[in-house]
Amino acid sequence: MAVNGYIRAQQISKIYDTGSLAVTALAEVSFSIAQGEIIGLIGPSGAGKSTLLNLIGGLDRATSGTLTVGGTELAVLDDESLAVYRRNTVGFIFQAKTLMPALTVYENCMLPLIPVPLPESEKHQRVEKALEEANIAHRAMHLPGELSGGEQQRAAVARALVNDPQLLLADEPTGELDAENAMRIMQLLQALNEQGRTIIVASHDPTTLQIANRYLRLSDGTIVEEW
Amino acid sequence: MLFAYAWKGFWRRKTKSILTILGVALAVGLFVGVVSITQSVHQAVASSLAAAGADMVIQKRVEPCPWAEVKLPKDLAAIPASVLEELRKVPGVNEASGVLELWAFHKGHPTMVAGIDPTKKTLGPVRIAPREGEDEESAKCCAIKYGRYLVPNDDYYAMVTVPYMDAKHLQLGQKIFVGPDRRFEICGVVDLSGAARIAAAEVFIPLKMAQKLLGQGDVVSTIFVDVADARAIPAVQERARELIGPEVSFTTESNVDEGTAALAAVTRRSMLAVSVLVILFAMALLARSGVESVMERIAEVGLMKALGWRNADVGHLFMVEALYSGIIGGLVGCGLGWLIAWGFSVKADLKLPEALASFAPCSTTQAPLEIPLSTTPSLGLFLGGLFAALAIGALSGMMAARRAARMDPVVALRRI
Numbered sequence: 001m002a003v004n005g006y007i008r009a010q011q012i013s014k015i016y017d018t019g020s021l022a023v024t025a026l027a028e029v030s031f032s033i034a035q036g037e038i039i040g041l042i043g044p045s046g047a048g049k050s051t052l053l054n055l056i057g058g059l060d061r062a063t064s065g066t067l068t069v070g071g072t073e074l075a076v077l078d079d080e081s082l083a084v085y086r087r088n089t090v091g092f093i094f095q096a097k098t099l100m101p102a103l104t105v106y107e108n109c110m111l112p113l114i115p116v117p118l119p120e121s122e123k124h125q126r127v128e129k130a131l132e133e134a135n136i137a138h139r140a141m142h143l144p145g146e147l148s149g150g151e152q153q154r155a156a157v158a159r160a161l162v163n164d165p166q167l168l169l170a171d172e173p174t175g176e177l178d179a180e181n182a183m184r185i186m187q188l189l190q191a192l193n194e195q196g197r198t199i200i201v202a203s204h205d206p207t208t209l210q211i212a213n214r215y216l217r218l219s220d221g222t223i224v225e226e227w
Numbered sequence: 228m229l230f231a232y233a234w235k236g237f238w239r240r241k242t243k244s245i246l247t248i249l250g251v252a253l254a255v256g257l258f259v260g261v262v263s264i265t266q267s268v269h270q271a272v273a274s275s276l277a278a279a280g281a282d283m284v285i286q287k288r289v290e291p292c293p294w295a296e297v298k299l300p301k302d303l304a305a306i307p308a309s310v311l312e313e314l315r316k317v318p319g320v321n322e323a324s325g326v327l328e329l330w331a332f333h334k335g336h337p338t339m340v341a342g343i344d345p346t347k348k349t350l351g352p353v354r355i356a357p358r359e360g361e362d363e364e365s366a367k368c369c370a371i372k373y374g375r376y377l378v379p380n381d382d383y384y385a386m387v388t389v390p391y392m393d394a395k396h397l398q399l400g401q402k403i404f405v406g407p408d409r410r411f412e413i414c415g416v417v418d419l420s421g422a423a424r425i426a427a428a429e430v431f432i433p434l435k436m437a438q439k440l441l442g443q444g445d446v447v448s449t450i451f452v453d454v455a456d457a458r459a460i461p462a463v464q465e466r467a468r469e470l471i472g473p474e475v476s477f478t479t480e481s482n483v484d485e486g487t488a489a490l491a492a493v494t495r496r497s498m499l500a501v502s503v504l505v506i507l508f509a510m511a512l513l514a515r516s517g518v519e520s521v522m523e524r525i526a527e528v529g530l531m532k533a534l535g536w537r538n539a540d541v542g543h544l545f546m547v548e549a550l551y552s553g554i555i556g557g558l559v560g561c562g563l564g565w566l567i568a569w570g571f572s573v574k575a576d577l578k579l580p581e582a583l584a585s586f587a588p589c590s591t592t593q594a595p596l597e598i599p600l601s602t603t604p605s606l607g608l609f610l611g612g613l614f615a616a617l618a619i620g621a622l623s624g625m626m627a628a629r630r631a632a633r634m635d636p637v638v639a640l641r642r643i
Binding site: 060083088112116 | 228229232239526527530531532533534535536537538539540543636637640
């Protein structure tokens with residue numbers, strides 16, 4: 001495998017040491033992802049999909065190996081630099097239940113921008129643009145509990161877009177949606193990809209990943225298939 | 228924007244926020260209340276010295292002699308008036324004035340008499356002018372209500388107090404018996420209310436006439452001393468001991484409040500110590516509460532970190548929320564503390580020690596021993612209370628910020 005591209009992983013492992021037991025979540029995984037690709041991560045629960053997303057997203061650190069995103073090796077970044085990397089480069093699309101229930105959709109989308117040193121007007125512009133892109137602007141002043149499942153997920157997508165990230169990481173974004181809403185979300189991700197963003201989507205359901213350019217199948221912490 | 232978000236978050240968790248504010252308010256309120264009460268009590272009892280224009284009062288105690296128609300009251304002893312001149316020579320002494328207190332019996336009934344020096348208008352139990360730098364309102368002097376003050380060449384003239392005049396149905400110009408057979412014309416009526424008076428009396432006559440009545444020569448029973456600087460007091464005390472002897476007693480601002488009955492049970496220091504301990508306890512409690520609040524919001528913290536918040540940003544959020552508790556709790560606490568102090572001042576019943584006023588048990592009027600207590604809000608105390616509240620909030624915020632910084636976002640996100 002040629003290990004070059006926007007995202008490059010070389011023999012990365014993640015081992016969780018719980019004291020009495022060491023759990024290998026990822027075992028010497030290597031891959032390369034070019035800029036602008038949509039990658040589907042497939043595998044059963046516990047295969048290591050979320051762990052891989054967390055490592056690429058800078059939420060966690062690899063135990064060994066090299067992981068480079070956009071030319072930046074993540075292992076050399078300290079906690080503060082990793083936070084800035086997450087802020088500027090990555091947009092995490094979690095499941096809709098991660099929306100703060102006491103905040104409106106607008107306020108949820110503003111959350112990533114609160115500590116960012118930008119003028120207030122620019123922050124509002126970014127939020128409004130992200131809401132438009134995710135097609136949820138008309139529900140901006142509603143609380144998450146007042147939205148349908150699909151609308152909540154679109155709000156989660158909007159929140160991931162406010163910092164205009166080049167890399168979107170989606171962990172089971174359609175997990176609790178019906179087929180129709182799941183398709184709408186994937187179409188939204190495809191539209192975002194057409195703007196040049198690199199997208200990695202993790203799902204245990206391969207039928208939702210029809211938009212992907214390439215697929216990586218994980219099992220027990222290793223990539224068992226790639227196509 | 229962080230402040231606005233923190234403010235919203237603060238009120239989203241109403242119950243916890245209100246309880247935290249209450250905790251801070253109670254601790255600060257107790258501190259402010261105790262300090263305010265002790266300050267006002269100290270100022271009030273010290274006002275008895277201020278009312279005399281004195282920084283120190285000197286007396287001598289002996290076994291009382293019960294058999295005389297004109298006698299020194301209780302266990303007060305005669306002090307030679309020459310001591311005054313010697314005390315005036317001590318560096319730092321502005322002025323010294325002598326008063327001769329007497330019980331003068333007429334047909335078996337005592338009158339409380341004080342012989343005062345008419346030339347000492349700013350120093351003594353009845354003064355008619357403020358000291359240099361004092362304003363008339365705070366000096367509690369200038370007691371003439373009707374008539375005139377005694378003058379140096381007065382002999383058989385007297386000033387009486389308002390209660391004595393009312394009790395005896397007296398008028399200006401009327402003559403009264405002072406002692407078994409001497410009559411004095413009332414030239415003035417004095418109002419001694421508004422402060423507790425050391426060496427107060429019912430009737431004030433010229434010192435030389437009081438000395439004549441007693442018949443023990445040029446003597447006084449109480450010496451009022453005005454010093455330029457409180458640091459001169461030890462030297463004055465030492466000289467007074469040399470001149471008067473070991474039975475001498477001194478009353479100054481620092482020891483007069485220890486004699487008042489209200490503070491006999493609980494000293495100022497122990498009350499202050501308790502209030503400081505309460506502040507420290509509140510700090511510890513709220514610091515723990517701050518850490519617990521981070522654990523309650525673990526998912527929120529994980530999400531923020533995933534969305535690009537740095538550890539410092541998360542820490543700032545918790546610090547700002549904690550400071551909101553401190554500011555609001557501090558303001559409420561200062562108000563509560565002042566209310567506590569005001570309530571105490573309304574109910575408190577403070578009196579000067581009986582030793583400082585020599586009225587006989589069967590006297591016509593009551594000795595003016597009541598100490599009026601007032602609590603005025605003090606900017607220094609308000610700022611001190613607010614500072615204590617902010618310190619409580621800051622400590623709580625710092626503990627929370629540290630805990631949040633150590634939180635693993637991956638572990639935190641699993642809680643969602």
